[in-house]
Amino acid sequence: MTTLLDSPPRASAEERRTVPVRVDVRRLPPHDPLELYTVLHERHGDEVFLLESLEAPEQDGNTAVVGHGRLAELKVYADRVTVDGVAPVTAALLAAAERVGLAPLPGGARALTGTGQVWDLLRAAQSVFAVDTDIPLDDYAFGFLTTIGYGAAWHMERLPERTADGGPDLVLTLFRDIVRYDRDAGTADRLVAESPDFPAAGEDVIASALTALRPAGAVPEAPTPRSVRDTSDRETFLAQVERCLRHIGVGDIYQIQIGHRIDVSSDLTPLQVYRRLRHRNPSPYMYLVPRDGSTLIGASPEVLFRTRGDRIVMRPIAGTTPRSGDQAVDGPRIEALRASEKECAEHVMLVDLCRNDIGRVCLPGTLDVPGLMTVETYSHVFHLVSTVEGVLDPREDTWSALTATFPAGTVTGAPKIRAMEIVEELESAPRRMYAGAVGLVDVRGWSRLALCIRTITYDGGGYSTQSCAGIVADSEPLAEWQETLHKMGAAYWALTGEELLP
Template structure:
């Protein structure tokens, strides 16, 4: 964020868990794509139009090699992921509640309207998160499932939330704010949804973040094109129910996908409103740097279209430890104990996946 907003010139953290690249960009000229719904594998080669015929013939040979690898290749030896300790929270319940009250003091003083404070949990870990990703696909299927491995960092996650999507010049963002745990059956789900959609605190928090989404898209949208296409929709996930909305805008001429990321990162649902002051307060109150949490994971295609999610509901394996972080949106009427519990609920599906993955062969 310091590249986008010069006033946020925070010192480089010395916490090893946050020592990751600011940006990782990867260009893939060959892709093996597995469609989980159709149960099909696609082999894709992106070909330069310079010397097209030669590059096309070369790509055909490379795809044949890939096909042979898929059909006849040896099964990969992936090390199991083993938890060496229980997960511990960097904030005790009392400490987090004190942070909530401090945040509410800033709200009452007029510094901010809302702020998303996060809590990190960690455990000693050995092996790979790949099996956790496999479990996550079943345990917590989400719009954005990802597993990334490179260097000394491994990430996996099941994010429910788009940062920004760009399709043929039209941008979309889908604020998610307002959360309650799923019920045990349909009747309980319906009762919880009724309670959630009539909760003034949750709606107030959500509305502020919808406005922030409109402001973010408005930075690079054509005048008058920003619209709230859907407001206060209820969406069920494996462990929680969320309130969601849809905001769109037509991108200005001369702007592109990277401008859209710059306009929206970090999402208001992970920082607060006003965004800059909220980030300053988070830097003061949170115990550890966020690292990849609250960043973006996704793709930009060769047509300039883009779909990137917010880096949440995820785990990071680094330096013999696995980290899971989750946040809660604090407003004037927040109940401190409830906000601490919200961070536990949001992180539980990821922790359950890591725990269950230890039994996967």
């Protein structure tokens, strides 16, 4: 007879190289996700994140997610990877890094020596977790809050030497507690992840926070900013557009996205800025997430891609006109948008680029465009939107989909690589998170990543926001400058209380 005393000790996560995780779903009383986030953030700071879908077309859902309880964080830099967090989970992730050939460095980091190593590492990191749950495979159960900077492209393609900003290109953060909301159904479900390798449960912070919820109150006013600085000026930008038009004229490129950044020093907190942005520009992909000591505050209208089961979907946006709420005014605007040769030509080019991108990871014959240049209604604008989808090849996954589609053509141009080379020549500062992606990646395969546009970054010393304009053969340089200001308008108002355009 074998007793507990006779049983061998349980193998560590590093020894067995897997972390068993059980995820259960518990229904919570209905409540506002922003109110829960606010209480958790007051108590736990950057251990919390918020994703919301507001005023979204049906395809983009009407959901929200609040996450709490950081377990581990994996950061990918230009030449190395770092992992920190709960010891057993960290040990298992580091063991995964060594399995794919990342050599140890002083201080515990692992060295990157080849372009493809990053994606092998992320696949190995997902495989560390053995998830047991009743949640279907085509839905989110347990995974990483994922923030991908524009610099991640250098791990995918041969590009010109970049101006390093010192920050990580990718950050994957594992959270223990997720509350998922279905606004249409009015439900809130808590996904509770347990493992013998996680710290023992102490106070139930979610239950405690739910007893302390309070109405958010009025949207805070914006004080006068201490300073405002643009990385460009109108004349410089107009000259850059002229250079782009020359590239287009000789057939070097067909379309390019070129832009600039505005830096603002303000006494507002990131939560106050988010509340102001949420009020001014409720969007399908809103986020308030920590990243490597900074905070991302976003109101993105566009998904980079999403995977569910064997399906992958992209929804490129190109073409915009203001929305007044008055049908007599909006009707002619919509017709003018549909009739615009420039907007339609640019949009079709980007749809073709999306088809080419996801076609690289889809089964032959499955690529489809079920919606082409549909006019969709958003909080303050109408957009031309297309839907491109296909069936993922069983040999492909989230990371191969990312390497096929990133960065999106809607923030780079066509042909993509040549457009990116010209962007590096012309833009005066690194894009950092602009044109990157933010979202969730389940360790079992489900993913939803928003394009990181209409976004504000707080770095502890100030805020920044950035935008681009799409340049095609018949672009008017001054109109493109105005477009960049229009795209930054809501973020600038959230930071300053002022309008960028009359």
